[in-house]
Amino acid sequence: MDRRRIVSLTFVGAIAILHLMDIGRHLAENWRVAYFSYFSDLVMPFAAYFLLCASESKLPWCKPWQVKLALAILVPAVAETAQYFGIPVLGSTFDPLDYCMYLVGASVAAFTDVQMVTRLVVQN
Secondary structure (H helix, E strand, O other): OHHHHHHHHHHHHHHHHHHHOOHHHHOOOOHHHHHHHHHHHHHHHHHHHHHHHHHHOOOOOHHHHHHHHHHHHHHHHHHHHHHHOOOOOOOOOOOHHHHHHHHHHHHHHHHHHHHHHHHHHHHO
């Protein structure tokens, strides 16, 4: 397994562990509400981006970072839009701020990939 794939799957694993730890229950009320409202909306597009990175050998069409970024934003945005129309997909409550969270989470992933992972892992 190449180093880029290992790093990508490490990010995904760390996000899974954070979800399993359920840190939201240890937060003060205001932070707890924010955590349960937006934590997944930030980290799931981040994880999706890196799952696509780990799958590049089998999905060569998604090798450009722009494609991974678009998919990591588009898929949850479609689900959120379905929620607006009353169709429960990956949740049932529509929140327009979720679109911003998807954009931020996926953008941070793309930035991390291009500026850190690619430069530090792939080139060394």
